[in-house]
Amino acid sequence: MLTPNRIAENPTKSFNFEKEPIPNSPPEGKRTEAMVPFAASETGEAASNLLYGPANVDLTYDEKRFQISDDCGGIALEHAKKEVFRFGHSKDAPVGQLGVYGIGLKRAIFKLGNHITVESRTSSDGFRMDLDVPSWSESSEWTLPLEVIAGTGDPETAGTKIIVESYRDEVAARFKSGTFAASLNDMIARTYCLFLNRYVVVRVNGHKVEPDPIPLGSSKEVNVAKEEFDDHEVKVTIYAGLAARNAEREWVAADAGWYVACNGRLVVASDRTELTGWGAGMATFVPKYRGFIGMLFFYSLNPLLLPWTTTKRGLNQESLVFQRARGRMAIIARPVLTFLDNMYSSSETEKDAQREIAAGITSQDIRELSRAPVAKFATAPRPVGEPTVRVQYDAKLTEMDRIKKCLGHRSWPASKIGRYTFQHYLDTECPE
Amino acid sequence: MTTASKSALRVPYDLRPAKQVERRMFVDAFQRLAQAGFPIRDYAYTGMGSIFFYDFVIFHKLLGINKMTSFEHDVTLEGRLQFNSPFKSVVLRMQSAADVIPTLSRDQKHILWLDYDSPVTGEILNDVYLAGSQLSVGSVLLVTVDVEPPVKGSDLPRDTETYYKIEAGQYLGFTEPTAFAKRNLHKTSRAVMLNALKQGMAGRTGIVYCPLFYFIYADGHRMMTLGGMIGTHVENRQLQSLNRDGAHYLRTSRNPQPYEIRVPLFTRKERHLMDSAMPCDAGWQPADFKFPEKDIEAYRETYRFLPAYGEMLL
Numbered sequence: 001m002l003t004p005n006r007i008a009e010n011p012t013k014s015f016n017f018e019k020e021p022i023p024n025s026p027p028e029g030k031r032t033e034a035m036v037p038f039a040a041s042e043t044g045e046a047a048s049n050l051l052y053g054p055a056n057v058d059l060t061y062d063e064k065r066f067q068i069s070d071d072c073g074g075i076a077l078e079h080a081k082k083e084v085f086r087f088g089h090s091k092d093a094p095v096g097q098l099g100v101y102g103i104g105l106k107r108a109i110f111k112l113g114n115h116i117t118v119e120s121r122t123s124s125d126g127f128r129m130d131l132d133v134p135s136w137s138e139s140s141e142w143t144l145p146l147e148v149i150a151g152t153g154d155p156e157t158a159g160t161k162i163i164v165e166s167y168r169d170e171v172a173a174r175f176k177s178g179t180f181a182a183s184l185n186d187m188i189a190r191t192y193c194l195f196l197n198r199y200v201v202v203r204v205n206g207h208k209v210e211p212d213p214i215p216l217g218s219s220k221e222v223n224v225a226k227e228e229f230d231d232h233e234v235k236v237t238i239y240a241g242l243a244a245r246n247a248e249r250e251w252v253a254a255d256a257g258w259y260v261a262c263n264g265r266l267v268v269a270s271d272r273t274e275l276t277g278w279g280a281g282m283a284t285f286v287p288k289y290r291g292f293i294g295m296l297f298f299y300s301l302n303p304l305l306l307p308w309t310t311t312k313r314g315l316n317q318e319s320l321v322f323q324r325a326r327g328r329m330a331i332i333a334r335p336v337l338t339f340l341d342n343m344y345s346s347s348e349t350e351k352d353a354q355r356e357i358a359a360g361i362t363s364q365d366i367r368e369l370s371r372a373p374v375a376k377f378a379t380a381p382r383p384v385g386e387p388t389v390r391v392q393y394d395a396k397l398t399e400m401d402r403i404k405k406c407l408g409h410r411s412w413p414a415s416k417i418g419r420y421t422f423q424h425y426l427d428t429e430c431p432e
Numbered sequence: 433m434t435t436a437s438k439s440a441l442r443v444p445y446d447l448r449p450a451k452q453v454e455r456r457m458f459v460d461a462f463q464r465l466a467q468a469g470f471p472i473r474d475y476a477y478t479g480m481g482s483i484f485f486y487d488f489v490i491f492h493k494l495l496g497i498n499k500m501t502s503f504e505h506d507v508t509l510e511g512r513l514q515f516n517s518p519f520k521s522v523v524l525r526m527q528s529a530a531d532v533i534p535t536l537s538r539d540q541k542h543i544l545w546l547d548y549d550s551p552v553t554g555e556i557l558n559d560v561y562l563a564g565s566q567l568s569v570g571s572v573l574l575v576t577v578d579v580e581p582p583v584k585g586s587d588l589p590r591d592t593e594t595y596y597k598i599e600a601g602q603y604l605g606f607t608e609p610t611a612f613a614k615r616n617l618h619k620t621s622r623a624v625m626l627n628a629l630k631q632g633m634a635g636r637t638g639i640v641y642c643p644l645f646y647f648i649y650a651d652g653h654r655m656m657t658l659g660g661m662i663g664t665h666v667e668n669r670q671l672q673s674l675n676r677d678g679a680h681y682l683r684t685s686r687n688p689q690p691y692e693i694r695v696p697l698f699t700r701k702e703r704h705l706m707d708s709a710m711p712c713d714a715g716w717q718p719a720d721f722k723f724p725e726k727d728i729e730a731y732r733e734t735y736r737f738l739p740a741y742g743e744m745l746l
Binding site: 325 | 632
């Protein structure tokens, strides 16, 4: 029988000097999602060296039991004793690029339920912790029981498994909610869109989570603006440009705006508020700007310098590096907004030249963008178009509604219906 | 001819004596900056030349500035602007300030004069924000706005306050009850523009705004210009060594009173008489008649900068 080890659970003094106080616990979906980066961050460097393809993280849950497991190499026993199960990090902890404050994982587990099992095996050693939280809380012990177990002997199967049972009441209610699955999927898809399927595959109850991509695009006629600067060990890269059109050849306002990532983790998605400068430095967001996509990346080997909150779910607006970036964001975005200003006449009809430019845009992979040089937003000059004539007529509302119903596009404005019906007749009755 | 709404085509620029005094004071100040070690001659000047380009003419001729860009949003004026451009070295851009400012090189020092003819708007504040973000260290920013009550047909403070809440929004901050009275609009306009500038400069560590100018004047509408340098403690120290002898118009403290440009009314003969006594002692009057004391005081302060107009019959 293996002798239990004890972990001294003394909060390290460095924790008291963290920048922000611990906020109120985040809602359930975010707690569950908080456990994913632990696996991804521990494997960050390993993943890039993996010969075996992306790492795997599997979440399974039902009304009684939650489990997350990965094949990311496992937590070494010594690391578990000295770092993972302490509150905060010690000063000489190896700096991980996603973990920052050393409490995210613990907070997530302890808030979920009353019975926790953590089992982790590297290829050489392993441990299991089986904790009944209420009993442990009542005891005067500040140590956590740890059982040493054998390693896997095979790096391919080394990994960690965490099981939580005996949910707290509010957690049980949330897991039962009809929208929980969708919101968990959406959050993982969005937050880790830059990692998913490239470095890690995440499955929730057996369903693979597909990344929610950022549709920033370019073409032969229009580029993506790029700027970068360094600020005290933080590398900042800013991109701005036009979105690729969706399947209906439209831009969607919900996708527009600024995306902000810290060390690859998205902390802000499709923001169209003052947070990222709309209405303060940039024009206020209006529907004609729905083709705008901006991306702001902060990268640092020291995650404490990044402008994210303790939950890693938001931006710390007081951060100096973020304030400096905001000024640059307004500058880089300006030519894109001017393009969109020029694209839409007052009747919301898109002008032909800009519409054709927009139609040719395809999504760009962020890895290609990162290799591109710094550049300002530019569109290739177009030859002067053919002369045009304006077509304008009145139509009965009932007849317009009939056409909209027939087309299945009730939300299209009259001008778009007119353009569509004109083009339809041209293509079908008057081929070239 | 399409009539543009700009004051360029409503107000003959070369007959705005207070505006000309302001330009000449800028030239005087930039000459002092050059004396203090700033390489003004190598600065790039970017402004809204209108069809008269008067600022371009005096900055080029009296300061030696060669890199010049004039921008104008009203594309219908392009032909006239090309025709009236005074020098080959002036680059014309038919774009708004918001489109020009992001293209100003960060490797070049600039004098950027945003010379608006309207009251403060959200767009103007965005331009100032962009300038705060983009302008390199050592650059000088000048912003001119109309400080009459902005709501047509009303000078009621409550209407002005509503306007400012919409246009200035978060830049308004805490305001005193009298902030929207007509006589105080220059102060309120300056305050919101400085807030927008500070916001644009936020995060640029070690960079401060060093104020230089705070003019108010009225050739027709009451106007206000604020101006200063974007700099570090190095530029700040250099500015302390500016020769201020005779430069009563400089405003370098944090919360100064504005310098009011008053152009007194004298005939050509009277000006010749007064010039021969300048700089005069306090209380001086001509021997044979009396001028209002305030006018003599204003003349003593501005005689070096006052334009003289004449008519040429060709």
